[in-house]
Amino acid sequence: MFFSLNKIILFIYKFCVKTLVCRRILIHTSHNHKMMLYYIHGYQSNPNSTKGILFKKTLNAVSIKYRDCKPEDLIISDAVKKIMEQIQEDNNVVLIGSSLGGLLATKTAIRSKNNVKQLILLNPAIIPLSIDIARLQGIPQRILQEMQDEQLFKEKIPCKTFLILGTLDDVIPNEWGIEFAKKQEAVIKFLHDDHRFTRNIEKLPKLIRGFLEGKTLR
Numbered sequence: 199m200f201f202s203l204n205k206i207i208l209f210i211y212k213f214c215v216k217t218l219v220c221r222r223i224l225i226h227t228s229h230n231h232k233m234m235l236y237y238i239h240g241y242q243s244n245p246n247s248t249k250g251i252l253f254k255k256t257l258n259a260v261s262i263k264y265r266d267c268k269p270e271d272l273i274i275s276d277a278v279k280k281i282m283e284q285i286q287e288d289n290n291v292v293l294i295g296s297s298l299g300g301l302l303a304t305k306t307a308i309r310s311k312n313n314v315k316q317l318i319l320l321n322p323a324i325i326p327l328s329i330d331i332a333r334l335q336g337i338p339q340r341i342l343q344e345m346q347d348e349q350l351f352k353e354k355i356p357c358k359t360f361l362i363l364g365t366l367d368d369v370i371p372n373e374w375g376i377e378f379a380k381k382q383e384a385v386i387k388f389l390h391d392d393h394r395f396t397r398n399i400e401k402l403p404k405l406i407r408g409f410l411e412g413k414t415l416r
Contacts, residue, residue, distance in 0.1 A: 233315075233410065234288040235259035238281065240297030241269050241323070241337065248399065249296055249320075256403035259294060264302065270337075274305070274344040281306045285313060292410065294318040297370065297393070301345055308355050317359040317384075318406050321370050321393050324378045327351055351381045359384035360409045362402065364391040385409070 237259045239247050245261035253259035262284055264277040281302060285291050291314045295303030300322025307314040323345065325331065331342040359382050363375045370393065379386050387405060391397045 232290050233292050235292045237261045238295040238299035238303050240299050278305050289313050290315050292316045296320040298323045307357050315357050319361045321367050323370055326377045361386045363388050367393045369393040
């Protein structure tokens, strides 16, 4: 049986299109299965903050509610417990933490051991052991004592870690993040910006996506 050249070309075209579509579906499904992104807000913030909404829209990240009290009544260990409860069903978790949320994300990762695979920390409030917390203001001493955790500087966190630090941050010194990054062999990206990343907030999703995809940071 002989087929016309047009029929052969049409058959090949349909086969290639079908194959390409299936491949895209498989990649999309695999990607969704591989990563579950969660966002953890800062001390005075909330799940529906500017970053929370932005990351939900651009990265499909779920904002975690870790407290039902005033910021000054927060108990760090309880917050970490709530975060762990919310991510326990996922096997490949990415935690994005801002300021105090960066600390909570880190403490969660070091305790979960298995399901947190990557950390994205935005000006994280991780206090080095050399800092005299009695001289710090703005947060109750009780909370600061719980925040300053030697485990974060003496034990390797079992996941990839990426820090984005604002060089104009007047809330958390860059030196804190740098010291933590050295201990954890983490990657740091500096932005000429403040604590909230006011100038570059729209760039954050692209930077985060690039890190997750293993692309070179620029």
